[in-house]
Amino acid sequence: MAQLGQLDAESNVVVAPTATGDEGADIVLASLPTREGWWTAFVLYHGCWMTPQAATSVSLVRAQFAPRPDDVLLATYPKCGTTWLKALSFAIANRSRHPVAGAGDHPLLTTHPQDLVPFIETPFRHLHPLSALDALPSPRLLSTHLPHQLLPPRVAELGCRIVYLCREPKDVVVSTWHFMNKVGNGFFLDLDEAFELFYDDMMADPAGHVKKLAEFLRVPFTDEEVGTGVVVEVVRLCSFEKLSRLPVNFSGVVDRIGGRPMENSSFFRKAKVGDWKNNLTQEMAQKLDAVIAEKLKGSGLTF
Incomplete structure (x- = not known):
């Protein structure tokens, strides 16, 4: 390669x-x-x-990168809940092969969510060659931090499904600041097949959004699964409290971007809505709100 x-x-x-x-x-x-x-x-x-x-x-x-019609892309801006979305989507999409209830060998218990759902882009291709993505069986669950205009045109042409998760920008600023202090200097339209999620809404009703996400992934929960608590088990398995306490996530150092090893725990901080209030002054918040309002004008998005 x-x-x-x-x-x-x-x-x-x-x-x-x-x-x-x-x-x-x-x-x-x-x-x-x-x-x-x-x-x-x-x-x-x-x-x-x-x-x-x-x-x-x-x-x-x-x-x-060669997209396939049945690919699912998890699209997020950095520090918007990427790790959580990867864990939830993996658990939902693979629950027939890896049951979430009563299973002590679920991949999420031993493998970091960042490694279960690979990025299509990386600053150092030799660490994660595109040939590795080509070798994955369909349907593939992939992730990206790229905005729509940077994705290969074939992604839209083939109708690949995209799950987009966004978050209150001020919380993103604070989360990014803490993350960069841990790892040091790093790299950082409308679609028919797109599903938009808001971090704050997911935190308020995780079970409801897990069911909606499963429908979009074309693996909806059956009435029996809902009745036997499978949805609740997915939420529990992928919760911040559960994931952040697993040895694979709170210990160890992995080089995912080349020449800059990162602690696995750096992907888990607080997972709190509104934490910006504990880190930004009112003046800072007002300046950010003005920039956000200007940039999102006409988009229909408000925070």
């Missing part, structure tokens, strides 16, 4: 390995608009500001 291109310190040019697909994977970063970022310069690629490494990774995904 080809490795990601390397940054030439003198020319500031990154050339990704050539590949076939809807879009060639060769990109010359020196030709892209740049601006100051948090820890390195950002480049503007397909309308989104990102690190040079991320732009190279996205170009490879657009060129090499």
